[in-house]
Amino acid sequence: MNVKEYIDSTFPGLVLKPGLNQQWNNRGIHFEFAKELYPLKEGKEKLNPAYFRTVYHQAISLFHHLFALEDKFLFVTNIYWYKDDARRRKKKIKAYNYYIKSKDVLFSLKQETLPYLFEEEEALDYCTSQFSLECTKQDIIYPLLIQAICNQDFPSLKPRLSNPYYSYEPDIFLINVTKNIIFFIYDDRGCEVIAENIETLHPLYRKYRDWVDEYYLEKIEGLFSSRPHVSENQDGR
Secondary structure (H helix, E strand, O other): OOHHHHHHHHOOOOOOOOOHHHHOOOOEEEEEOOOOOOOEOOOOOOEOHHHHHHHHHHHHHHHHHHOOOOOOEEEEEEEEEEOOOHHHHOOOOHHHHOOEOOHHHHOOOEEEEEEOOOOOHHHHOEEEEEEEEEEOHHHEOHHHHHHHHHOOOOOOOOOOOOOOOOOOOOEEEEEEOOOOEEEEEEEOOEEEEEEOOHHHHHHHHHHOHHHEOHHHHHHHHHHHHOOOOOOHHHOOO
């Protein structure tokens, strides 16, 4: 499956990069992880284990809700490179070699070179390598992958995505092509979830409303209040 063709047909106008919710006219949910907790212990420079346990639990819980065993999805990774460093772009990346269970699945890994996806002066010097893999939930060691995404700003934590060949940390998007949902954990602070049809996310909102970023909560509630609700016995509660 071609990522661009899928995005163009299902999420027209969307660029697969951070800021999905804003691009999709705020027809999504922005979750904040570990509300009222902090990554460092109060008054100390030591990491707070309770914060990271909560972050991992919430991120993995959302993944479980969004991806069923029978769903097909695209595991997409954007890596941002300095254009002149072609040698490094051929290096293997940990996101797939470490977190995919079967080497047979990896044979279908695709790679495409795209323009730099951010409107900055650096766009002249950088490009994007986009890797994509069609897979299922069973193919991925997803608890470790999700933890690695959440750990990216804390070098002492493992597992990790870090690779000495990256110019920047990669962005990883999990796209449920069965349900037409995109799940993007940007780091330990939170994640974005968008869907082709916002009503698809109503059960997720009802179940995990307390995790929704307060800044976006009023707008999200307005989205759902203006639409017919599914009954309680249909939303998994």
